[in-house]
Amino acid sequence: MNLSGDIWVWVAAILTLAIMSYLYKDNPIYKFAEYLFVGVASGYYLSIYYANVMVPNLFTPVGDGVKALGGGVWTWDLWRLVALVLGLMLFSRLIPKFGWPSRWPMGLLVGAYSGLAIMGFAQGDLLAQLQDSLIPIIDKSALSAFGDASGMTNKFLAFLNVLSHPILIIGLLSTLYYFFFSQEHTGVSGKVAKVGIWFLMISFGASYGFTVMARVTLALDRLRFLFGDWLGLNIL
Amino acid sequence: MLKREVPLLITILVGWFMVIEYFFPGAEKWSSELQNWAIIMTALASVLGVANVARINMLKISRKQKDWGYSVVLMAGMILMVVLGTLFPMIKSIFGIESSWTLAGMELSGVTSGTWFTQFYDSMFVPMQGTMFALLAFYIASAAFRSFRIRSVDATLLAVAAIIVMIGRVPIGDVMWSGMSGLSDWIMNVPNLAAKRAILIGAALGAISTGLKVIMGIERNFLGGD
């Protein structure tokens, strides 16, 4: 064991333990850390917005524009002032009963993001995914790969690949049908919807597995920090 | 008029402009300026969020509400970071100060590496946010043990897929059976993909219709009541 001598490692370790103490139960030490975190994070965000957005995209261009205006030239830079005024109107939301000026900038932002979202979803998800789903039922390359595969395991996996195209098509159509609300799920329609649910469940299982992976990684990292960086234990 | 029609008109005009710009390259110069505005305004909206946190906690402190002591901690953390990251750089740029202000070998003003600001980020922000999300590993374990109940065919499919993927994505899977990673990869690429694609297409239709409603002025909930 080789305890760290770095004061900053100690700060980080104590805060880590403070947050972890919540696993035992909610307690004042956890609460202290939690509020400290929100405070530090808020201050951090504000500073980054100032340094990385306000200064380069607003103050500097407007400053340049004002200088140019002093020389008698109107530049595009000064149009940024409109953004500033609209942006400040957002703050009217903080005053109860006098929130309406914030609707102007909200309108602009919602409009801009809606317009972008329409195009993004239409080209990126709708059309592209549709196009990629137009596949032949029989995948010839998978068939020949199945013929070439040797050994039980490889043969099995190659066989699964032969089934890929039909399963993809059935899965896609039945799941799409499950989310079709104009028909009661009875009889044949109910059976198709049921197949759709099965596909949904498998995909949720896949997501579950991946989420477990993500969370375990995060825990692992904190343990490595505590055991390795702080306590100085001999870990891998 | 100012409260309803103008914001609606702004939404409709800006929204359509962003759509049209995709097809008509001539609109590019104008849309650029609009997007620059949006960047500044979104940043200000985020500042509004921070201001709101500050406001709520200041109220809590001044009214000595329950747990106001923690609000003092929160405000102290926030002010510390704002002074280092915003106030000092502001003072420097207003008075044109070029020299560095150091304390214990680290720069006091600014947000880049080698500053006190980044040191606090590294030893407070990083471990605390990291640990908060790390707690989820433990919750997922207890959820797996105490509430993951395989009561139906549906739940069985979910559980089997989850288990294959969990084993197949880490090296131990192939140690157990050499086809495990291949099988989990197949699940990801075929049945999982089929369902995810259907969800994606459905969600895209939903998002497009919501967007169209907004820029056609049919959906106005986001503007709030009267």
Add this chain to the structure above:
Amino acid sequence: MSEPTKLQKLEKIDRRWVFLVMLVAVSIPLFVSVDLPLKVTPAAQSFYDSIEALQPGDIVYYAADYDPGSKPELDPMLMATLDHLCRKDVKIVSACLWPAAPPLLEAGLNTVAVEKYGKEYGVDFVHLGFKEGKENVMVQLGKSFRDVFPQDYYGTKVEDIPLLAQKKANGEWMVDKFDDVKMIVNISAGYPGTKEWVQQVRSRYNIPIISGCTAVSAPEYYTYLRSDQLSGLLGGLSGAAEYEDLVNLPGFGIQGMAAQSLGHVAIILMILVGNILYFINSRK
């Protein structure tokens, strides 16, 4: 109601005991060396191939969109990709759409580009910092980098950064939009991230994108990989490990795989034991 049996009590056990079991399961492999073979999946292979196909002098746009909450998953990818890019002598224009990302990116660039490869800031790589605006910024970057980022992370004007200040014969900037770069490398923890890059930029500016993402978002991105909207995908720590193996740089990804394996096994056992108890108890 009758007194609960031992098994019934076990099923409703205080969750802190489960936490403890999990803690032990993930800790053991940190102290005991286990060597497990690693198999590379096609998704990670295509990620590697995409970078491998770049030529010295090519430029990539490097989008680091994450925060400390997913640092353990994505930092290994950041380190390994930067290393691979520097090794290939590819020039890097990097920026972030998540406010908490710039210091993480900066640390990666300093460790890999500067200290390991001796690359020069402003010539071989540049860190443009953070910009708010999400999809807006993505679309705008396709038209002009300098319009969105008039200054870099350090406050230097882009005109004073050699990599971005060169002009072509016809007076246009050499490096100013997605047309001028070969590929977008995205390290993504959620929104805005890979999904939005694909939706807004992939076909609008016809540029290939590769993504290293958190395991939570990976299952959805397999659809983009299949439709060629992504040219490569690393999902979570196991994706990082595979890539580390490909570029021959064992790091946290590979080291973590043993503990990761045991963590997964622990969760699976909990699901199984929980259900067996439930099954037995509900029969009584």
Add this chain to the structure above:
Amino acid sequence: MPKTLHNRLRAFWLRALALALGGSLWLPVLAWAQEDSQPFFLVERHNILVILVVFGALFLFCISQASKGKRYFIRKIAGLEAVEEAVGRSTEMGKAVLYVPGIDDVNNIQTIYSMIILSHVAKMVARYETPLIVPICRPFVVPLAEETVKQSYLDAGSPDAYNVNDIRYLSEEQFAFTAGVDGIMLREKPAANLYLGSFFAESLILAETGFQTGAIQIAGTANVHQLPFFVVACDYTLMGEEFFAASAYLSDEPKLIGTLKGTDYMKVVLIAVLLVGIALETMGYSGLTNWMEQR
């Protein structure tokens, strides 16, 4: 129909769409006209335009039909029956109903839709005089939830049953909010937990605690990545679009029903395109696939 701004707008868009449909016939002419010059319109992107126009036409048509009073059929969503059952059981047991409308702000459409279901639930509990608890994560959602619940109690004829303390603002911080809701579940032991809205990592913590208290749990969210956790620990889950459909089903708003119907018709179109395209590909023709290529 009254000449409100709303109605005039809709009439305008309908006409504009008709014009766009007709106008797209001129695309080849446009392509020929601008062959050598700087393009005015990017003709190669017309495939996206066609899809958008078809979709827009379908759902505008449905909205305008619905607002003229046409009753569209929407299948009964199984999750909604489960909600009624859960509220019923709470009443029998004399325990509260817990309704969590997600942790996102008002700008998330899921939060707005959640309010529609909340209003439905509030009307039910008002009738039975069952206590209702609504924990809230975002300050701006508080007035929205208060209005919704108050109005529902009024509509149900028992405005006195409304209690301001039912709507509880807990914390804006994700995990602090989660801890707060957990506390409510453990202390007040509601018999029905409804999680309907936009949820993130807290989903599994909430669902697990609720499972342990033995409550009936119903969840609904369009955040697909959280669905696995709800599915395994809840008695019923409204998955993705089902959540939106459920709120459209409950609301009498032609806007919502029309949208749902338009989306449904678009799905028929898409399934047809898929079937045709797959058949063509199987026979070795790639014309349709190539038309969808994006540039």
